[in-house]
Amino acid sequence: MLNLPRLERTWLWLGGITMAFFFIIVLSLAVMADIEPPSYGQTIDPTKVSQTPPFDHPGLHQTGPKAYEAYYVGQVFSWNPASITIPVGSTVTFYVTSSDVVHGFSVPEADVNAEVMPGWVSRVEHTFLKPGDYPIICNQYCGIGHSAMFAHIIVK
Amino acid sequence: MEQQRAENRLVLAYLYVALVSVFIGTFFGLLQVTSRAGFFQTPPWFDYYRMLTAHGVLLALVFTTLFISGLSTYATYRSIERPRRSLALGWTGWWMMTTGTVLAALEILAGNASVLYTFYAPLKASPWFYVGAALLIVGTWAVLLDVLLAIAYFRRTHPGERIPLPVFMVAANYLMWFLATIGVAIEVLFQLIPWSFGWVPGIDVQLSRTLFWYFGHPLVYFWLLGAYLIWYGVVPKILGVPFFSDALTRVAFILFIILSLPVGVHHQFTDPGISHIWKELQTGFTLMVVIPSLMTAFALFATFEQAAAKQGRHGFIGIVAALPWSNPTFLGSALGMILFIFGGFGGIVNASYSLDVLTHNTMWIVGHFHITVGGPVALTLIAATYTLIPALTGRRFTSEGLARAQIWLWFIGLSIMSFAMHTAGLLGAPRREAALAYGGNAIAAQWVPWTMLAAVGGIIVYASVICYLIAFVQMVFGGERGETRFEFADPDLYAEKTPAILDRLGLWTAAAVLLVIIAYAGPITEHFHYHIYLAPGMRTW
Numbered sequence: 281m282l283n284l285p286r287l288e289r290t291w292l293w294l295g296g297i298t299m300a301f302f303f304i305i306v307l308s309l310a311v312m313a314d315i316e317p318p319s320y321g322q323t324i325d326p327t328k329v330s331q332t333p334p335f336d337h338p339g340l341h342q343t344g345p346k347a348y349e350a351y352y353v354g355q356v357f358s359w360n361p362a363s364i365t366i367p368v369g370s371t372v373t374f375y376v377t378s379s380d381v382v383h384g385f386s387v388p389e390a391d392v393n394a395e396v397m398p399g400w401v402s403r404v405e406h407t408f409l410k411p412g413d414y415p416i417i418c419n420q421y422c423g424i425g426h427s428a429m430f431a432h433i434i435v436k
Numbered sequence: 437m438e439q440q441r442a443e444n445r446l447v448l449a450y451l452y453v454a455l456v457s458v459f460i461g462t463f464f465g466l467l468q469v470t471s472r473a474g475f476f477q478t479p480p481w482f483d484y485y486r487m488l489t490a491h492g493v494l495l496a497l498v499f500t501t502l503f504i505s506g507l508s509t510y511a512t513y514r515s516i517e518r519p520r521r522s523l524a525l526g527w528t529g530w531w532m533m534t535t536g537t538v539l540a541a542l543e544i545l546a547g548n549a550s551v552l553y554t555f556y557a558p559l560k561a562s563p564w565f566y567v568g569a570a571l572l573i574v575g576t577w578a579v580l581l582d583v584l585l586a587i588a589y590f591r592r593t594h595p596g597e598r599i600p601l602p603v604f605m606v607a608a609n610y611l612m613w614f615l616a617t618i619g620v621a622i623e624v625l626f627q628l629i630p631w632s633f634g635w636v637p638g639i640d641v642q643l644s645r646t647l648f649w650y651f652g653h654p655l656v657y658f659w660l661l662g663a664y665l666i667w668y669g670v671v672p673k674i675l676g677v678p679f680f681s682d683a684l685t686r687v688a689f690i691l692f693i694i695l696s697l698p699v700g701v702h703h704q705f706t707d708p709g710i711s712h713i714w715k716e717l718q719t720g721f722t723l724m725v726v727i728p729s730l731m732t733a734f735a736l737f738a739t740f741e742q743a744a745a746k747q748g749r750h751g752f753i754g755i756v757a758a759l760p761w762s763n764p765t766f767l768g769s770a771l772g773m774i775l776f777i778f779g780g781f782g783g784i785v786n787a788s789y790s791l792d793v794l795t796h797n798t799m800w801i802v803g804h805f806h807i808t809v810g811g812p813v814a815l816t817l818i819a820a821t822y823t824l825i826p827a828l829t830g831r832r833f834t835s836e837g838l839a840r841a842q843i844w845l846w847f848i849g850l851s852i853m854s855f856a857m858h859t860a861g862l863l864g865a866p867r868r869e870a871a872l873a874y875g876g877n878a879i880a881a882q883w884v885p886w887t888m889l890a891a892v893g894g895i896i897v898y899a900s901v902i903c904y905l906i907a908f909v910q911m912v913f914g915g916e917r918g919e920t921r922f923e924f925a926d927p928d929l930y931a932e933k934t935p936a937i938l939d940r941l942g943l944w945t946a947a948a949v950l951l952v953i954i955a956y957a958g959p960i961t962e963h964f965h966y967h968i969y970l971a972p973g974m975r976t977w
Contacts, residue, residue, distance in 0.1 A: 283932055284684070288734050295730040299723040302788060306719055309790045310712065317716070317789045321709035321962075325969045356976045381976055382556050382641065384797050388864020388879055393796050395707045397641045398558060398971040402708040415877045419797040419866035421552055423559070423976025424483060427869040430877075 318394065318403060326398035329353055329379040340364045340372075352376040352416075354383035354396050357425030359416055363432040370435070371407040384420030387433065395420060408435045439521065443513050444828040446526045450506025451825065453534050454499045455908060458818070461494030462901045469853065469894030472872065473887045484870035485550040485977055492553030493544060496809060498537045501572060503817050504662035505529060505579045508606040510824070511665060511924065515600035516586045525585070529578030536571025539564050550977040552868065554648065555628070557639045558973030563632040570624045573617050580610040587941075598934050601682055602669050602924045608689035609661040611945050612696050615952065616654035619700075623647035631973065638970025642709055643963060649700035650956065657696040657725070659809050661689070663816040667736055667769055670820065672925035674766045675743035675759070679925045680735040686938040688735070691728035694948045695721060698955030705792050709966060714959045715789060721955060722787035729780060736773060764839035768819020771847040775811035775854075779804065782858065797868075799886075800861025807854040815846055818904060824922045825911045832918035838907050845900035853893025860886035 284292075310316035329335050330353075338351045338360045350372050353360045366372060376385045376396045383396040387406070394402040408414070418429035464487040471478050478484045509526055542564075543549040549565035583606055587599055599607070623644050631639045668685050672678060679685060701718040704710055744750065744758035760766050782804040785791045795801060819839075826833045833839070865872060865883040872887060874880040937943070 285738075288684075288731070288738075291734050292727065292730060296727060299726050299784075302784060303720050303723050306788045306790055307716060310716060315790045315793075316712045317705045318708060319711045319713075321711075321966060323709075323966050323969055326971045327969075380974055381559050381971075384866070386797065386864075386866060388798075388866075391793055393706050393793050395704070395797075397645075397708070399641055399969040400708045402706075404706075412879075413877065415874050415879060417864075417866050417874065419868075420556075421485065421488075421559075421868040424485065424550075425976075426485070427871045427873075430874050 320401070320403040322401040323399055324377055324401055326377075326379055329377060334375070335377055340366070346370045348372045350374050352385065354378040354385065354418065354422075354429075355380050356423050357418070357429040359385075359418070359429065359431035361431065363434065365434040365436065366408060368411050368435055369407070369409060371405065372433075373403065373405045375401055375403055377401045381422050382420050383418045383422050383429070386417045386419035387414050388417065390414055392416075393419070408433070411435050439519075442523060443509075443521070446523050446530065447506045447510045447513075448825070448828050449527075449530050450502050450509065451821065451828075453530075453537065454503035454506065455821070457494040457498040457502070457537070458814075459901065459905060461491050461499065462898060464488070464491040465495070466894055466898040469891045472870065473891035474871075474884075475891060478870065483547075483550070483977070485552070485868075486544060486547055488868065489550050489552050490541065490544045493540060494537075495814075496553050496805075497569075497572065498533075498541075500659045500662065500809065500813065501576060502533055502537075504609070504658065505533070505576060507662060507665065507817070507820070507824070508583065508610065509579060510828075510922075511602040511606050511669070512583050512586050515602045515924065516590045518586065518589055525578045525582040529575045529582070532571045532575030532578065536568040536573075536575060538568070539571065540568030543568065547977070554652070556648075557628060557631070557641050557644045558971040560632055560973040560975050563629060566624050566628045566632055570621065570629065573620055573624070576610070576617065577614060580614050583607050583610055598682070598936075599939050601679060601685060601927065602665065604686055604939070605661065605665050605669065605689055607941055608686075608693050608944075609658060609665070611941060612654055612661075612693045612948065613658045615697055615945070615948055616651045616658070619647045620651035623651075636970075638972045640968050641971050642707065642968075645704060645707065646700070646710075646956075646959060646963070649703040650697070650952075651700070652703060653700045654696040656805070656809065657692055659813045661692060663769075663772060663813045664689075664732060666765075666816050666820050667732065667773065669924040670922070671736070671766060671769050672739050672743075673923050674763055675739060676746065677739060677742045677925070678928035678931075680739045680742070680928075682927055682931055683934045683938060684731060684735060686934065688728040688731040690938065690944045691731075692725070693944045694951055695725040695728070697948055698951045699725060699787075701955070701959060702787050702792070705789050706796050709963065710959050711962060714955075714962070717958070718955055719787055719789060721951070723784065726780065726784065729776075733773075733777075762836065762840065764822040764836055764843060765819050767840060768815045768822075768843045768846075771843060772812035772815040772819070775807050775815070775847070775850065778854075779808035779812060782807065795861055797866060798861035799857045799865040799867050799883075799890075802867045803854040803857030803859075803861060806850060806857065811847075811850050811854070815843065815850075818846070819843055820922070821911070822907070823920055825908075826915065826918075826920035827922035829912070829915075830917060830919070831911070831915040832920055833907075833911050833915055835907055835910055838903055842900050842903035842907060845896055845903060849893045849896025849898075849900060851893070853890045853897060856886045856889035856893060860890065
């Protein structure tokens with residue numbers, strides 16, 4: 281029905297195959313390397329975060345050799361806990377929620393990047409292989425003190 | 437003649453509100469990019485986030501929406517002549533959008549709505565900000581209705597003929613836009629307004645985000661198709677050639693109606709409560725929407741080749757040399773096309789989750805939309821005004837050297853700024869920050885040179901805005917009387933007849949709705965399986 285010029289047909293096939301190839305890479309990484317967007321979902325009453333375990337005691341909990349769970353609460357304009365220290369090679373599973381507005385839980389150079397919404401718990405995991413002082417930055421605008429909202433992960 | 441003058445006044449009214457928004461919005465942009473680089477401190481009575489909100493709302497929402505509404509009205513009125521046309525719908529849309537803009541802008545400037553242009557709940561702005569946003573969005577429906585009435589008139593008076601191509605492009609864009617705005621209209625009218633007035637105690641935060649992004653991504657295609665209307669429609673006219681292909685242009689726009697909508701969740705990759713299956717499905721749709729842009733690239737290069745062949749020039753260098761680089765409207769469009777190639781690359785990165793985790797909420801994203809909406813779209817639309825405004829006012833614009841300088845400065849400044857922002861983002865610099873010091877942290881220290889370079893680019897872009905302000909004043913108040921033409925290309929008389937099915941806009945809209953259901957039934961159903969807690973919200977600025 282449509283008379284596509286031969287060159288355009290070639291161009292669109294090349295483009296289409298390239299896009300399909302990118303999609304296959306994304307899906308393969310998801311299936312084989314477990315690099316996939318978070319599916320985790322758990323809701324929490326945002327007005328009662330400080331009374332709801334485990335967020336009534338935010339902080340670091342060791343669950344095995346070099347394995348930790350960390351519970352964080354974001355609130356204007358700080359992360360609780362403000363600093364944690366872990367040994368090199370530790371795998372940390374972060375559980376993060378907010379008691380007020382939307383925040384962003386980001387550890388640059390550690391591929392940790394999660395939206396944190398009041399009413400929800402976000403989960404993200406990372407293995408810290410290099411020592412250093414990693415800042416946890418709020419990367420979702422939360423108010424006037426937004427750029428002062430950061431905490432530390434000390435890896436040594 | 438009298439009627440055409442009245443129509444021109446309507447179109448000009450849209451363009452003026454849009455361009456005044458550009459002058460104010462870019463000034464805030466200049467203050468942001470320089471204060472973030474540490475060149476000066478924003479005073480507490482006019483803080484960074486207030487400017488940032490004004491910048492985003494005025495440029496991303498007001499400028500684009502008003503300009504494209506005016507341009508689309510112009511394309512429709514000039515392509516479908518209609519005696520005794522009522523301008524009531526056009527003016528209704530203008531009054532709604534302008535009132536909405538003024539209302540929202542006053543609340544922002546007064547400091548009552550520092551919630552940025554994404555207005556994520558539960559940041560709680562003044563209710564009048566949301567009322568303003570609703571008027572701005574719903575006002576566009578009047579423009580769509582006006583376009584559809586023109587099409588109905590055309591079909592009645594020209595049975596068996598295809599809809600004129602410029603009107604087809606406009607209708608496709610506004611139908612897609614209409615479907616998208618339903619999402620944000622539900623969010624604003626049923627969630628944000630009742631909650632901000634205090635009629636309900638809390639808000640479902642995640643649902644509001646999903647509704648926003650269902651609108652938020654098609655929004656960028658709405659901007660883009662505004663520029664495509666110039667690229668497909670006006671550029672061939674400047675080059676003196678017909679449309680490359682009537683049928684294939686329609687196919688590309690139909691693909692945009694269908695594929696622009698089921699993609700918004702790629703802005704929510706890192707949100708909890710949406711399964712990875714839905715995120716991956718929408719990744720697939722997002723990559724598919726690249727195809728109509730590839731078609732566009734082909735059509736444009738083919739148009740350039742045809743124009744060069746008419747002058748007897750061939751080959752890459754021959755084609756480049758044959759193009760009318762001294763024509764501001766062409767120059768801005770062509771440079772915009774170059775920028776869009778990089779915008780497209782970045783978009784593919786953002787759509788791929790495994791890469792998006794590095795770029796989400798970083799300066800990369802800011803770089804990305806400046807090299808898409810700030811480059812290709814804004815540059816094309818502003819370049820179009822050099823012929824469109826004189827055509828509407830019945831004057832001639834003679835300072836073409838100034839116009840060319842303005843366009844080159846914008847292109848160079850925006851390239852530098854966007855490159856610096858992309859790089860800072862890859863190094864982890866977050867977006868939407870008044871400052872990036874983080875207590876002297878070593879990782880944060882790497883971002884400093886890039887924020888400085890971004891400021892240099894931003895200053896160059898602002899120099900371009902000043903050039904444009906001078907040119908704009910000349911166009912509106914000075915200049916000699918005379919005739920300027922802003923016209924759309926002619927159909928190719930030798931082309932095969934366009935199949936009638938391509939004009940079945942209702943059918944393609946239905947296909948779009950079907951795809952929206954496929955993409956969103958999952959995440960929405962999933963959402964309501966959770967026990968949802970409402971967030972009360974607060975003012976944190």
